[in-house]
Amino acid sequence: xxxxEFVYTTxxxxxxxxxxxxxxxxxxxxxxxxxxSLQSDWKVGSPMQMTRDGQIMNxxxxxxSDPPRRLSYSWLTVFDDDMKQExxxxxxxxxxxxxxxxxxLTVTHEGFAAxxxxxxxxxxxxxxxxxxxxxxxxTGQPLAFEKPRAA
Amino acid sequence: MDISGFKPAIVYxxxxxxxxxxxxxxxxxxxxxxxxxxGFLVEIEPRVGGAFAVNMPDGAPHITxxxxxYDPPRRLTITWDVxxxxxxxxxxxxxxxxxxxxxxxxVRLTLIQAHDRAIDDDILSAGRMGWPAILSGLKSLLETGHxxxxxxxxxxxxxxALKQLGVTVPGM
Numbered sequence: 001x002x003x004x005e006f007v008y009t010t011x012x013x014x015x016x017x018x019x020x021x022x023x024x025x026x027x028x029x030x031x032x033x034x035x036x037s038l039q040s041d042w043k044v045g046s047p048m049q050m051t052r053d054g055q056i057m058n059x060x061x062x063x064x065s066d067p068p069r070r071l072s073y074s075w076l077t078v079f080d081d082d083m084k085q086e087x088x089x090x091x092x093x094x095x096x097x098x099x100x101x102x103x104x105l106t107v108t109h110e111g112f113a114a115x116x117x118x119x120x121x122x123x124x125x126x127x128x129x130x131x132x133x134x135x136x137x138x139t140g141q142p143l144a145f146e147k148p149r150a151a
Numbered sequence: 152m153d154i155s156g157f158k159p160a161i162v163y164x165x166x167x168x169x170x171x172x173x174x175x176x177x178x179x180x181x182x183x184x185x186x187x188x189x190g191f192l193v194e195i196e197p198r199v200g201g202a203f204a205v206n207m208p209d210g211a212p213h214i215t216x217x218x219x220x221y222d223p224p225r226r227l228t229i230t231w232d233v234x235x236x237x238x239x240x241x242x243x244x245x246x247x248x249x250x251x252x253x254x255x256x257x258v259r260l261t262l263i264q265a266h267d268r269a270i271d272d273d274i275l276s277a278g279r280m281g282w283p284a285i286l287s288g289l290k291s292l293l294e295t296g297h298x299x300x301x302x303x304x305x306x307x308x309x310x311x312a313l314k315q316l317g318v319t320v321p322g323m
Contacts, residue, residue, distance in 0.1 A: 009279075009280065011301050127165060134291075135168055138291055138294060143255070144255055
């Protein structure tokens, strides 16, 4: 097997159950995923949509769902005409409790075509989303990247 | 030291709700590092050519290096060599760079570990796990006031690979 193109690990001071909820609850995802929300019944074979402001960003299908340990879905970016033509990639979340309390979260995103436009996009995106996820679970606040607009 | 021949082997990016000045302080002072970096004590002479060290919680030397680039609070490059007999000869110097960039109300912190030669994946596996643990702890400390205790299993693959290269690994 070839090496996955993207791997990101973070340690979050939370429980696997709360982390699973944060990864799969529509309203909760919208709070930290920079306006993106995820909708699915999270059963294997079910569709999952990631939408922002009513526009579908990514179309996904649930491939593995073993709460609160392992979640995997296919990933097709559809907001960009070039990315929409690519074959779907696959993202996998592995949640592991550590002995001292923090949960180790490993996100693997793989299976990209040669010259994929999606790969550089997700490589920028995951550190942002996962940093914001860690912040909201530990402090109650996501990361803010836009100043409040002046009235 | 000429660093033009070094290539990144590990890159890790994390966003922290803090200021570049506070992150810089946390990266370069023992007072902070002991809280997020398993009790280790970071010491640095704040100038290019100055000494860099990471000491054990009891003060014994563990990592020594030299300051290569010093541009607070934007960019810090140091050599980062674990003091195990034979390690520097086997791996060459390890170069560590921290880049800090404002990103909205947060700061983008990028860690780059670079080498002047190809390094075995088993040896790099320790850093691939260690940097996320250290920098996750740093983010927690700055955002919440305390870092979670992250217990890491010993990096057995790395230790075995180093032994094969003739490095003396303490306790093995």
